[in-house]
Amino acid sequence: MVVESRRLLTTSKAISEAIAQEMERDPSVFVLGEDVGVYGGIFGATEGLLAKFGPTRIMDTPISETAFIGAAIGAAISGMRPIAELMFVDFFGVCMDQIYNHMAKIHYESGGNVKVPLVITTAIGGGYGDAAQHSQTLYGLFAHLPGMKIVIPSTPYDAKGLMISAIRDDNPVLYFFHKGIMGLGWMTPNPRATGEVPEESYTVPIGKADVKRAGRDVTIVTVSLMVHRALDAADDLATEGIEAEVLDLRSLVPLDREAIVESVRRTHRLLVVDEDYRSCGMSGEVITAAIEGAFDHLDAPPARLAYPDVPVPYSRPLEQFCLPDRAKIAAAARQLVKG
Amino acid sequence: MPHQVLMPHLSDTTEEGIVVAWFVEPGATVREGDLVAEVQVEKMSAEVHAPVGGRIGELRIAPGGVVAQGALLVVIEAAAGGEAHAAAAEAAAPAAVAAEPGGPASPAARRLARELAVDLATVVGTGPGGRIVESDIRDAADRLPGGGGAPPASQGRLQPLTPMRRTIAERLLQGLASTAQLTLTAEADVTALGEHLERLTAECGRRVSYTEAVLRACALALGEHPRVGARWTEEGLILPERIDIGVAVALDDGLVVPVVRDADSKSLEVIGREIADLAERARAAQLATSETEGGIFSVTNLGAYGIDAFTPLLNPPQTAILGLGRARPRPAVVAGAVVVRTLMVLSLTFDHRVLDGAPAAAFLATVVGLLQEPERVTAGG
Incomplete structure (x- = not known):
């Protein structure tokens, strides 16, 4: 009997492996942030790096996001390739001036003379009862601002390849990892958080969407943990004879509009699933791309299933009511196909 | 109650055949066993007889039109109580109102209708709310003489291919x-x-x-x-x-x-x-x-x-x-x-x-x- 051996990693281990391989390859790469060293990152993205590279390259910082992100920007424009971890994206409020007025604009304001090869990693998402200030996704807010790339992986394979691409990119990159895709023991178990990851170094291009499941009846466009939910919903829909295509955008800046248009031209129906707030965000942008590029191929008005425009409730039943999930995605897709 | 009359299965080696001729008109009353149509698959032809008495609905395939084996040819609205009287059939007919042709059409349907020269006013929508969707246009085009699409504008007269x-x-x-x-x-x-x-x-x-x-x-x-x-x-x-x-x-x-x-x-x-x-x-x-x-x-x-x-x-x-x-x-x-x-x-x-x-x-x-x-x-x- 031939036993096929696959190398399986959780997403968190895939990310820390990517960082370690780039640090071995390039001495200018280093990591700083809150609890990234001794603790290994509170969601495991820098696990084991302190032991491997020591405190001069894996730096635990004080609780001052403005200070360490400002320091990272300074290091980046001086020729280093820092990775700064913003523990929760919800904390952006205390350091946003550094991010959107400095990191995102220095290259432009210097007439292209200064590069800012900085990666900011940050944890997003809810579903585990962490309330209004620790459960948001907010990638749409950052994607609204020009000057930085927005990367949002959904699988261990993509997480590693996109991290290596982000570190090698000369532009500032915000790298959003959802806590629910990391494969952490204390979260609700998620089989899709573990996947095959090659040991060798490889890149996944930033700005290229990926069809995670091919289908002919409806296109479901989403990112991150909602890719997992959409794949679950697609399994349910398949038992009813509806073949859903699941398109994982993987990055919002650049946005792969061609992939959206190409898929909708084939399926004639679009559902956007977004864990970010509903209005003026990713869901509206994706639907606009589809209408601009595939209007004459639509069989139904594009639909979206997004987080309602309310703060994330602490109450578990209320939070679950707000979050898109497997059953809601299947119902929305069914509605599009069958009315 | 409506009774569906389907294209018979005559061949295992091909999927489609044609309707050679209809022997009834929409609205006509037939008795059980009456000859309804002649069809042909590959090289075999067969007669289709009314499985029940009743009133003939819309003829779904034009004479000479291509149709898959097992596909719907026509619906017979059976007369109630076995009395195949026209009056009874007429009384039953309004209950089986189908979507009217020419309803709202999706952008995809409108585009394809233009490309295939299908008149939207003749198409019955099957999408949500009776909307005409792209697949309805494809089906309608398949029923056009010649199997869909406008014939080439120049040179020659198109003779549709027979299944044989x-x-x-x-x-x-x-x-x-x-x-x-x-x-x-x-x-x-x-x-x-x-x-x-x-x-x-x-x-x-x-x-x-x-x-x-x-x-x-x-x-x-x-x-x-x-x-x-x-x-x-x-x-x-x-x-x-x-x-x-x-x-x-x-x-x-x-x-x-x-x-x-x-x-x-x-x-x-x-x-x-x-x-x-x-x-x-x-x-x-x-x-x-x-x-x-x-x-x-x-x-x-x-x-x-x-x-x-x-x-x-x-x-x-x-x-x-x-x-x-x-x-x-x-x-x-x-x-x-x-x-x-x-x-x-x-x-x-x-x-x-x-x-x-x-x-x-x-x-x-x-x-x-x-x-x-x-x-x-x-x-x-």
């Missing part, structure tokens, strides 16, 4: 593409055979043809050369257990090859009557699909059309086919002298994958030998 034409085209092209065909010819002196056949014709009051004599000769020769009747598969050659031989019958626009079963154990007389019966029913489009399947070899005769020799094409998945030219008096050399003899050219096309030239030639020589000794062909069986 398509089948002939597909099978012959596929046969040519997937076999290594070549043709051997040999001349047979059928002077004695011709005289023999004339005597038999006079005796039995039926024209006894060269075709049946050659078919019987081939059946006997196939017993000696079973490889000629073998079928190629990737696993190996399938050697025949029965000698079933097809005989080509020309139709108005087409060709069928009904099969004479166990031709080696039948007399010339039986073979002759069977061929006549098969040919007559083939021209009346009354053959069952099973009567054209399973042959291991075929015979085709173009002698009546004034052809001396030709290269027949294999009838897949068979390995060989014998073509008959016309038998006519010609100068021949016998014992060093030129004499008048009746000669016929036999053309054997075979698949070189299964059979090499020498064994194919040996088979042809056996057939020629049998034809030159008519008592061996006409005896027994």
Whole structure:
């Protein structure tokens, strides 16, 4: 009997492996942030790096996001390739001036003379009862601002390849990892958080969407943990004879509009699933791309299933009511196909 | 209650057929068993009868239109209580109101309707809320004469392909593409055979043809050369257990090859009557699909059309086919002298994958030998 051996990693281990391989390859790469060293990152993205590279390259910082992100920007424009971890994206409020007025604009304001090869990693998402200030996704807010790339992986394979691409990119990159895709023991178990990851170094291009499941009846466009939910919903829909295509955008800046248009031209129906707030965000942008590029191929008005425009409730039943999930995605897709 | 009348399943080897003709109009009242339509799949036609009495709904396929086997042809609104009165059917009709044609259409449907020249006002929507969606336009285009789309604006008049034409085209092209065909010819002196056949014709009051004599000769020769009747598969050659031989019958626009079963154990007389019966029913489009399947070899005769020799094409998945030219008096050399003899050219096309030239030639020589000794062909069986 031939036993096929696959190398399986959780997403968190895939990310820390990517960082370690780039640090071995390039001495200018280093990591700083809150609890990234001794603790290994509170969601495991820098696990084991302190032991491997020591405190001069894996730096635990004080609780001052403005200070360490400002320091990272300074290091980046001086020729280093820092990775700064913003523990929760919800904390952006205390350091946003550094991010959107400095990191995102220095290259432009210097007439292209200064590069800012900085990666900011940050944890997003809810579903585990962490309330209004620790459960948001907010990638749409950052994607609204020009000057930085927005990367949002959904699988261990993509997480590693996109991290290596982000570190090698000369532009500032915000790298959003959802806590629910990391494969952490204390979260609700998620089989899709573990996947095959090659040991060798490889890149996944930033700005290229990926069809995670091919289908002919409806296109479901989403990112991150909602890719997992959409794949679950697609399994349910398949038992009813509806073949859903699941398109994982993987990055919002650049946005792969061609992939959206190409898929909708084939399926004639679009559902956007977004864990970010509903209005003026990713869901509206994706639907606009589809209408601009595939209007004459639509069989139904594009639909979206997004987080309602309310703060994330602490109450578990209320939070679950707000979050898109497997059953809601299947119902929305069914509605599009069958009315 | 509405009763769906479906396109019958007539063939396992093709999916679609056509509606040849309707014998009812929408709104007409029919009794159970009334003739509703004639349909055709591949080369087989069949009558469709009303399974229940009642009122005929919309005819879903135009005459000549292509339709999948099992697809809906028409809905009969059955009369209540078994009383197939028009009044009862009329009373029941409003209950079965279908979506009206010409409802709202999606952008995708509008685009495709433009491209395929489909009139949206004639299309019934099946999408949410009765919206006309892209698939409705595709279905509507398929029902247009010619199978969809506007005919080319220039040059020529489009004649829609019949299922038979398509089948002939597909099978012959596929046969040519997937076999290594070549043709051997040999001349047979059928002077004695011709005289023999004339005597038999006079005796039995039926024209006894060269075709049946050659078919019987081939059946006997196939017993000696079973490889000629073998079928190629990737696993190996399938050697025949029965000698079933097809005989080509020309139709108005087409060709069928009904099969004479166990031709080696039948007399010339039986073979002759069977061929006549098969040919007559083939021209009346009354053959069952099973009567054209399973042959291991075929015979085709173009002698009546004034052809001396030709290269027949294999009838897949068979390995060989014998073509008959016309038998006519010609100068021949016998014992060093030129004499008048009746000669016929036999053309054997075979698949070189299964059979090499020498064994194919040996088979042809056996057939020629049998034809030159008519008592061996006409005896027994």
